[in-house]
Each structure stands twice: as structure tokens, then as C-alpha cells.
Amino acid sequence: MNLKRTLRVETLLVALLVSVTTLVLMQILLNLHLAGHSLGDEILHINAASTQSANAVTSVVTYFRGLDTLGEVSILFLSIFGVALHMPRGSKNLFSYHNTLLYIGVSILFPLMLLFGVYVILHGHLSPGGGFQGGVIIAGAFLLRFLTYGDHYELKERVVSLSESLSGAGFIVLGLLGLLVGDRIFTQILPLGTLGELLSGGVIELIYIFVGLKVSAEISLLAEHFVKAHNV
Amino acid sequence: MIDFLILSILLSLLVASIMIVFSEDLSHSVITYMGFGLGSTLLYFLFSAPDVALTEAVIGAGISSTVYLVALLQTSVHES
Numbered sequence: 001m002n003l004k005r006t007l008r009v010e011t012l013l014v015a016l017l018v019s020v021t022t023l024v025l026m027q028i029l030l031n032l033h034l035a036g037h038s039l040g041d042e043i044l045h046i047n048a049a050s051t052q053s054a055n056a057v058t059s060v061v062t063y064f065r066g067l068d069t070l071g072e073v074s075i076l077f078l079s080i081f082g083v084a085l086h087m088p089r090g091s092k093n094l095f096s097y098h099n100t101l102l103y104i105g106v107s108i109l110f111p112l113m114l115l116f117g118v119y120v121i122l123h124g125h126l127s128p129g130g131g132f133q134g135g136v137i138i139a140g141a142f143l144l145r146f147l148t149y150g151d152h153y154e155l156k157e158r159v160v161s162l163s164e165s166l167s168g169a170g171f172i173v174l175g176l177l178g179l180l181v182g183d184r185i186f187t188q189i190l191p192l193g194t195l196g197e198l199l200s201g202g203v204i205e206l207i208y209i210f211v212g213l214k215v216s217a218e219i220s221l222l223a224e225h226f227v228k229a230h231n232v
Numbered sequence: 233m234i235d236f237l238i239l240s241i242l243l244s245l246l247v248a249s250i251m252i253v254f255s256e257d258l259s260h261s262v263i264t265y266m267g268f269g270l271g272s273t274l275l276y277f278l279f280s281a282p283d284v285a286l287t288e289a290v291i292g293a294g295i296s297s298t299v300y301l302v303a304l305l306q307t308s309v310h311e312s
């Protein structure tokens with residue numbers, strides 16, 4: 001990088017402006033105290049009674065705003081569909097060199113990342129994280145394998161597409177069951193359990209398992225399509 | 233103490249973003265972008281948003297930079 005040649009006075013001025021703005025925003029953010037009764041307080045107040053989920057963010061995502069999550073999941077599905085349509089999977093991996101350091105590191109890291117992803121998905125209603133986060137961690141583990149093993153590693157197409165479509169269908173069926181049994185889509189249809197235990201939160205846990213399966217399958221498929229793309 | 237930490241992370245993010253834009257080799261930009269994702273992960277965590285930090289750690293530092301790297305390898309266009 002050659003700063004002397006590329007930097008001009010205008011860019012320096014822009015950089016100065018950006019840094020000053022950042023500092024001012026920081027000052028505002030650090031001194032911000034939200035006063036009074038807000039929507040967040042209200043949600044925290046009714047969360048324990050209606051979901052028995054220790055993580056209020058989770059209950060907002062899956063229970064209070066389940067329909068939005070359905071929209072997000074369908075947007076993700078559409079984007080993967082577009083990638084698969086435009087970039088057909090070739091057999092040649094772009095990263096097909098052998099690197100011993102990467103190989104040993106990934107063979108240690110891969111099972112740990114899988115385990116951590118499953119933990120984050122299953123404990124979505126108790127601790128930070130949830131279906132999307134855990135699914136992305138699992139997909140990252142598979143991405144590391146694609147980068148390491150080169151041509152010798154590929155996903156089983158049938159297993160991935162089956163888990164992706166079944167979990168998507170299960171997610172929607174769960175929402176429609178809420179409409180059928182309860183009063184609205186994505187409402188509680190299961191016993192709530194007690195706050196803080198693994199089997200609590202009712203339908204939240206099931207929704208997050210479905211979302212985690214779907215996201216992990218989709219993002220690993222996306223990574224494989226990118227890494228093994230045909231030469232344009 | 234925590235204010236100083238946040239301030240230093242923000243400043244390093246600023247430096248990293250300037251390096252991303254102005255570096256001559258695009259692969260250096262991608263590597264710096266990974267570092268930027270790592271810094272913003274720390275920032276999200278310090279602002280008590282661990283959910284977003286978990287996502288940013290994998291998406292920002294891992295998957296999106298791989299996508300950029302693949303695009304770089306496929307097009308093999310370098311700035312002169």
C-alpha cells in the first residue's frame with residue numbers, strides 16, 4: 001500500500017470529517033440514557049408470562065415477530081436459489097492446494113465448531129444466539145473444510161437438500177398450526193415448561209431447531225457453490 | 233477503561249476501512265476486511281449484543297470475505 005501516491009487533500013479531508021463524526025457519535029452513544037417506559041420494558045414485562053424463555057431477544061424473534069422471521073428465511077432461500085441458478089457447481093475447487101497447517105488446524109477445529117453450533121441452536125432460548133447464529137457457525141465449519149480439503153470433499157447433495165426443504169416445511173407447518181390451534185400465526189401450541197430449563201419456551205425451541213437446520217444447509221450450499229464455481 | 237477500549241477499537245476500525253479502500257492489491261483489501269469483521273465483532277460484544285457478535289464473527293470474517301476472495305480469483309482483475 002502506497003499512501004503517498006494515492007492520498008490527496010480531499011481524501012484526507014473526508015477521513016478527517018469521518019473521524020470527527022465518529023467521535024461525536026461515540027460521545028452521544030456513551031452518554032445516552034433512555035428515560036421512561038419504553039417498548040422494550042413492556043416486552044420484558046410480558047415475556048416471562050407468555051413464553052417462559054430466558055432470552056427475551058429470542059422470544060421477540062420467534063414468538064412476537066415470528067412472521068418477520070418467516071420473511072427473513074424466505075429471503076435467504078431466494079438468494080441461495082439465485083446463486084445456485086447462476087453459478088452451477090463445477091467439480092474443480094478453486095482452493096485446491098495442500099496446506100499442512102490449515103489441514104491440522106481444521107481437523108481439530110471442525111468437530112468443535114459443529115458442537116458449538118449445535119449448542120448455540122439448542123440453547124437459543126436460554127443464552128445469546130439461536131437458530132441463525134448456530135446455523136451460520138455450522139456452515140462456517142463446512143466452509144473451512146472446503147477451503148482445506150480441495151477437490152476431495154463435497155456435500156452430499158441429497159442429504160443437504162432434504163434437510164433444507166424438510167426444515168423449511170416444518171417451520172411453516174409450525175406457524176400454521178399456531179393459526180389453527182391458537183389465535184395467530186406462530187403462537188404457543190406446546191406446554192411452556194419452567195423458566196431457565198432446557199425444555200422450556202414451548203414452540204421457540206422447535207422453531208429454532210428448524211431455522212438452524214435450514215440456515216446451516218443453505219449457507220454451506222452457498223459456500224460450496226462459490227468455492228467450486230465454474231470459471232466464467 | 234471500557235470507554236478507552238471501545239474508542240481504540242473504533243479508531244482501528246477507521247484505519248482498517250481506510251486501508252481497505254486505498255490498498256493497491258485487492259487481496260490485501262480482503263484480508264483487511266476480515267480484520268475489520270473481527271473488530272466489529274468485538275465492538276458488538278462490548279455494546280452487549282452477543283447475538284449480533286456471533287453472526288458477525290462467522291458472516292463478516294468468514295463467509296463474506298470468502299465470497300470476495302472467490303470473486304477476485306474468478307475475475308483476476310488487479311488495480312494498476
